[in-house]
Structure formats: C-alpha cells, structure tokens
Amino acid sequence: MLEQEFIPKSYPKTIDKGNVAWSSPSNIALVKYWGKKESQIPENPSISFTLNHCKTITSVSYSKKDDATEFSFDVFLDGEKKDSFKPKIETFFKRIEAYLPFLKDYHFKIETKNTFPHSSGIASSASGMSALALCLMSIESELVVVTSSAVERSFFYRKASFLARLGSGSACRSLEGDLIVWGTHDKIEGSSDLFGVKYPYAVHQNFKNYQDTILLVDKGEKQVSSTVGHNLMHGHPYAERRFKQAHENLSALKPIFESGNLEEFIKLVESEALTLHAMMMTSMPYFILMKPNTLEIINKIWDFRKQTNSKVCFTLDAGANVHVLYPENEKQAVLQFIKNELVDFCQNGHYICDQIGFGATKIDN
Template identity: 75%
Template sequence: MKEIRFLANTKQKSIENGVTTWSSPSNIALVKYWGKRKEQIPENTSISFTLNQCKTITNLTYTKKEDNLNFSFDVFLDGEKQDDFKPKIEVFFNRITPYLSFLKDFHFKIETKNTFPHSSGIASSASGMSALAACLMSIDKELNPEMNSQFILQKTSFLARLGSGSACRSLEGDLVVWGEHKSIVNSSNLFGVKFPFNTHNNFKNYQDTILLVDKGEKQVSSTIGHNLMHNHPFSQQRFVQANQNLEKITAILQNGNLDEFISLVESEALTLHAMMMSSMPYFILMKPNTLEIINKIWAFRKATNSKVCFTLDAGANVHVLYPESEKDSVLQFIKNELVVYCQNGHYICDNIGKGLEQL
C-alpha cells in the first residue's frame, strides 16, 4: 500500500549539507492500541495525552555523498555510538523511501537524547521516531519549499507511524487520535489527528507523574506483543471494546465527568496487560511494585475522594494522572506513600504538552 499524496516529488532543489534539530514528546494512551496489521495499521482507534517533559531531542546532520546505492548513517544516544539502533532505523528508512527519495543521497549523523530512561515503558520509540521524522521532513521541506505547514505535519505523522505506530500521536497536543473512527471527523489509520472537540476545563493542563518502577529494558518488546494479537483468542472482542471506549471517552473529555474518566482509563490499562497475560506465549510486564502502587492509589482515592487515577503503558511504570487542582495533595501523597516503590526513588513530574518543537 502506497499513500499517493505523500509520495516523493522527483522535481527537487539540490542541497549539499545541513543540520536540523527537533524535540518531540512521548505520549500516554488513554484508550490503548494493541495489535496492528501490515504497514503499521492499527487494529483499533486510540487516543493519547501528549506529554511535555518526557521528550526526545534529535540533531540530524546530513552530508551529500558520491553514490546513492545504500543508506549511510550513524546513530548516537547521549553522545555514545549505538550500532544496536541501526537495524531498526534501516527498517524505517526502507519503509519511508517511497516518500523521501533523498535518503540514499546523504550520510546522516543522528544524535539523540531522551529526558527519560530509554526502553523503560515511557514510549521512547514514539518520541524518538517522531523527532527523527520531523528532522527528515525539514530536509524534504528544503528540497520542496512549496509544501504547506498542514501537509508537512500530516506527512510527518504518516512517516513517524512507519517507524513506531504510537509516534504518530506525538506531534501535536493536547489530545491526539489515531485510527479511523466514526466519532472523529477526518480520523485516519495513516496518521494522528488532533482531538477535534473542546475539552472540559477539568482536563486543562492535566498532570502525569510517572513512577519509575523499573528503568531497565522491557523483557518483551512492544513489536512482539503486538504480533501476538494475530492469534489471540480475545483479540476481536478487544478491538470492539477499544473502539467503543473511544466513543465513550470522546463524550467524557467534553463533559468533564472525572469519575467516568477514571473508570475507563484504569480499565483500559488493566485490559492492555490482561491481553499480554492471555497471549500465547504469555508474558507479564507489571512488577510487584506496580501492583502495590495501584492498590495504594485505590485506597487513597477511597479515603479522600480524590480524582487521581493510574494508567500503564507496555511496561512496569505507572502513570499517575490527576487534575491540576489536585497537584499539591497528590504530589504529597506520591512522596509519602508511592516513592518507596520506585527504583531508586525516581519519578518524573509531567503534564500535557503541545507536541513537536524545532530547536
């Protein structure tokens, strides 16, 4: 499947070298995407909060080379060369070559850094691939200056998806939908779109404190987990449930019902991990301290009538979500009762962000 509108333009300017830098945030899904078809097409619609502090900053230096037979690039994370990253980026380059014809014309130096631990369930692939896609689109814009900003944003999201599905949800804020859904006008399986409705004031500047239960690399990659949905006995029911929940949360985000928000978001998190535990082969990404934190949140909410809740990504870390109006009380609760369950006492205070930024 080739998306014609994004295919590379053969009539381009000529450039010899340059450098571009972008930062892109991670995102945390409220309705989860788990399971995909070929070409990184999601089996169900998802929606996410765009984060602010948890981001990847990528500096891309490009230099024209003599031949255009192969890809040529080096990857650095925090200043250290990372040859382990090269196979994934080569797969990405192969996928996007029909849309960016210049990829074999340059040698690329990709220098990247995260503001959070890599490969620990904070969607580093989402922020990393969206930042890299934005850098590549800067080159495409230089070669094809007639492109308008809306087209560039859409194509960047399209390319980012081909690197990591959830990366297409990191470009804008504060809520982004990915996947075709009848409730969301112009929604698409090919790229993320900004949530098209006004959100209730309850969700303005919503807070996300990420408790780092386990900063190590995940035992099972998200790619493997997604693939296990192909023969999963409950996959079809899950896809239906997720699309129904997308419709429900569309209303909740507009009417501001925090109790319904809590129920849906926590159910989505637990369902995601239930699908992992009932795959074949099965696996568990939660840790004992993940469960301790969840139970503490439930007890605190019952005792105080707080609107704090949790969600989980495909990992052990816990995203503690709460309204800005409860910031002081929830942070005190986290320091008093939850930090003890974090690896080395580490956590990240974050909130809803705006998406990509050129530096």
Template identity: 70%
Template sequence: MLAEKDFIATSYNTIDSASFEWSAPSNIALVKYWGKKENQIPANPSISFTLNNCKTITKLDVVKKSENSSFSFDLLFEGKPKEDFKPKIQKFFERIEKYCPFLKEYHFKIDTQNTFPHSSGIASSASGMAALAMNIMSLEKAINPAISDDYFYSKASFLARLGSGSACRSIKGEVVVWGNHVQINGSSDLFGVEFSEIHSNFKNYQDTILLVDKGEKQVSSTVGHDLMHNHPYAERRFAQAHENLSQIKTLLSSGNVEEFIKIVESEALTLHAMMMTSMPYFILMKPNTLEIINKIWKFRDETQIPVCFTLDAGANVHVLYPENVKENVLQFIQDELVGYCQNGQYICDQIGNGANQLK
C-alpha cells in the same frame, strides 16, 4: 483526506547541506492499541495525552553525496556512537524510502538525546522516531518549499508511525487520535490527528510516572502485538476500544473526570489482561505495580481526589490527575508510593503540545 499515495514525494530539488533540530515528546495512551496489521496499521484506534517533559532531542546534519547507492548515516546517542541503535534506523529508512526517495542522495549525521534517562523504563521509541521524522520532513520542506504545514505534520506523523506505531501520536496536539473511528472527523490508520475539543478540566493534566522497574521487558511490544493475531478475545477487545474511544471523546469534551477515570483504568487493566490471556501468556506488571494501584484506589476512595492510574506495556505506573490537586497528589506520592519505585525514582510530567523545532 490524505491517502498513502499522497505521501510519496515526486517533485523536489536538491541542497548541498543543511542542519535541523527538533524535540518530540513521548505520549501515554488513554485508550490503548494492542495488535496491528501489516505496515504498522493499528488493529483498533487509540487516543493519547501528549507529554511535555519526557522527550527526545534530535539534530540532523545533512550533506549531499556524490552517488546514491545506499543509505548513509552516522548515529550518536548523547554524544557517543551507538552502534546497536543503527539497525533500527536502517530499517526505518528502508520503510520510508518509498515516500522519501531522496534519502539516498544524502549522508546524515543523527545526534540524539533524551531528557529522561535512557534506562528509566520510559519507552523512547515514540519520542525518538517522532523527532527523527520531524527532521526528515524539515529536509523535505527544504527541497520542496511548496508543501503546506498541514501536509508537513500529517506526513511527519505518517513517517513516525512506520518507525514506531505510537510515535505518530507524538507529533502535534495535546490529545491525539490514531486509527479510523466513525465519530472523529479526519481520523486515519495512517497518521495521528489532533483532538481539540478538550474541556478546561483536562488542560495541563498531570502525569507523574512511577518507575517501578527500569529493566528490559521480558516480552517486547512487537511480540505482544503479534500475539493478538490468534488471541481468543481479540475481536471483542477491538470492538471495546472503539466503544471506549466514543465514550472518552465525550468525556474529554464535557469535563467529566469521574467517568474519564473509569475508562482510563479499565483500558490499562484490559491491556494487561490481553497479555495474560495470549498464547504464550506473559505478565509485565510487577508486585509493586499492584501495590501502587491498590494504594491509589484507597487514597481516591478516602479523599475523593480524582487521581487515577494508567499503564503502558510494562510495570511502570502513570499517575494522572488535574492540575488543581497537584500538591495533594504529590504529597501522597511522596508519603505512600515512592517506596515502591526502583531507587525511589519518579518523573513529573504533564500534557504538552507535541514536537518543537529548536533550530
């Protein structure tokens, strides 16, 4: 089992210049994590579907500097300078310098873009930080070719976590667990691990994301996580997450979609219940979020088609369903749900495999 100290790079060479390019997807948690400890450690374990189409593509150009005084980077978003993103990258570099002490030796040009609209209400921090972490690990591999593939991906997940907690679940695998759990071998608070015991019922599982509200959230996820520190229901919630992860692990392996739906929807509503019962309290769902949920329940009850919803920390609805009912569900979305989406917008996605090197 890799420990934090194992991720500190101690032996490496230098290179004059290099260029790398990776894509990394977003992910959607089935069992949610809400609340974290110091250094991006989750208060409870989580498990997620890795997405396929909603991803960030990041190119990293690296040039050796003459002096190593400070971090040095330029940042382009969709081909244009993006100054307001730079403080987040600066903070990320500061957090990971201990593990990548070679960072100050190079000037970086970071050129990044999303396959989904930046203002679409889909969180891009997970895919963005995962893609950047993959590029940094490509640099580490270039200056230390001896590192193994397992170490490469584990450390990429470890680094991504320090940029955005859920980013560690966007590195590798269709289904990823992050956080210590007694029933999942190799699970860790430090990085995500692939969960591979997936029944054919969950292969190519679909996720259609209904864009209910594309505006900025009135309460950020960082603030929301912090509000769990003195939350009256925090300890019970953390225990519940462990219990639900035990159950969903079994359901993903056995192919029981009906029971899977119960856990996933309960988790989504519990996440928002934590927000509504914190102090200060807040609500991120919108009236149209609730309309969509009720429509999904009615449709599932009337047709017995196994479609369900989950939510992130926001108003948008992820509609999850098996591939073999795709035609019926997309028709339902067109007929009954699209009217609740901002500008009628939604994104069709499905389970993917994680990050990919493009160059």
C-alpha cells in the same frame, strides 16, 4: 488520504549540506492500541495525552554524497556512537524510502538525547522516531517549493506523523497535542489509520494542564517486547472483542471530555490500562509485564481515592511503570501522597513529574 499522496513527484531544488533539529515528546495512551496489521496499521483506534517534559531532542546533519546506491548514516546517543541503533533505523529508512527518495543521496549524522534517563524504563521509541521523522521532513521541505504556508504546515505534520508511524506506531501520536487520535473511528472526523490527528471536539477545562507523574517501578528491559506483544494479538481468543471495546471506549470519551466528568474518565482509563495487560496475560504464549510493586501502587491509589475523594487515577504502558494522572488543582495533594506512600515502590525511589503538552518544536540552529 492515500499513501500515494505522500510520494513526491520531484524535488525542484538541490542542497549540498545542512543541519536540522527537533524536540519531540513521548505520549501516554488513554485508549490503548494493542495489535497491528501490516505496515504498522493499528487493529483499533487509540487516543493519547501528549506529554511535555519527557522528550527526545534529535539533530540531523546531512551532506551530499556521490554514491546513491545505499543508505549512509551514523547514530549517536548522548554523544556516544551507537551502532546497535543502526539496524532499526535502516529498517525505518527502507520503509520510508518511497516517500523520501532523497535518503540515499546523503550521509546523515543523527545525534539524539532524551530528557529522561535512557534506562529509566520509559519507552523512547515514540519520542525518538517522531523527532527523527520531523528532521527528515524538514530536510524535504528544503528541497520543495512551498506554495501556501497553511497547506504546507498541515501537510508537513500529516506526512511526518505518517512517517513516524512506520518507525514506531505510537510515534505518530507525538507530533502535536494535547490529545491525539490515531486509527479510523466512525465518530471522529478526520481520523485515520495512516497518521495521528488532533482530537477535534470540545474538551472541558477539567482536562487542561492535566498532570502525569510517572512512577519508575522497573527500569530493566521487558521480557517480551511490544512488537512481540502486538503480534500475539493475531489469533488471540479475545482480540475481536477487545478491538470493538476500544471503539466503544473512544466513543464514550467524547461526552466525558465535553462535560468534564472525572469519575467516568477514571473508570474508562483504568479499565483500559488493565485490559491492555489482560490481553498480555491471556495470549499464547502468555506473559506478565506488571511487577508486584505495580499492584501495590494501584491499590494505594484506590485507597487514597476512597479516603479523600481525590480524582487521581492510573494508567499503564506496556510495562511495569505507573502513570499517575490527576487534575492540576490536585497537584500539591497528589505529589505529597506520592512522596509519602508511593516512592518506596519505585526503583531507587525514582519518578518523573510531567503534564500534558502540545507537541514537537523545531530547534533553531
């Protein structure tokens, strides 16, 4: 599929005003994407678990305006006007205007809130941008004539994922679930650099209702943003080998998911997490986003696994927080372990219990 297919020929219907709302979750990558080309195209494919409870709820009210020469919108977070968010959304609108040419025809009131604390250290760009993209797609769906519900639903999510990617790369993996692939991979049918797709192959029962408890090690702003970190992969001495490794690991996951081999899953996922941070530590300039408590938690998990034969493991995002992953049948034991041994390494003892989910949902007004 080419980008041109997402450019509408015309809007046969008109609408003066309306309101739409979506709830969209965050996600956690198992095979990481780190490094991107122009237009938010990933240097390597990735695959993620869609989360269930950590999500953004966004409502967009829109009203027709006379002057269609510029974008017009206001942004609110938890009911408070946030002009500081406007530059990022204006950049997003500029990137997607060719695909949603109605954007300058309306004034938008964008109201958003997260189910997790805004200052928790969990990146809200994936859930936030995917929720906004879905709201804008719902508005477009009011302006076009629907010919087939099945075709329309498939196109709707594909284009919404495409748009979300232009706001935040990983946002394209938040619309559906429970496993989403983003980036072209020769062994995954339908995979694309342009949007996320549902993982199309067999997944063992071991991975159903997989748990993710997020340990909030550091809620502060990262000293190096993800955007800057991605850009530092240009000219990185290990970049090409890393991109090849991601392809290899995604290939290796296919038999792991099919067989339910949790030992191999643990090795691959933890290696991916540490490789992500190794890329940061070997870029120029180099930087470290892990904190001492991140390492303390990792070592505690390794010790617990050795002592109990648990199938608990960790992964990391581009920050200090630790995602503790484990099968549903270990939920009670692992949560007790977290309370007994890991909470002390969390900022203010904070952690969030989540599990894999199945994507965004439209909210009826």
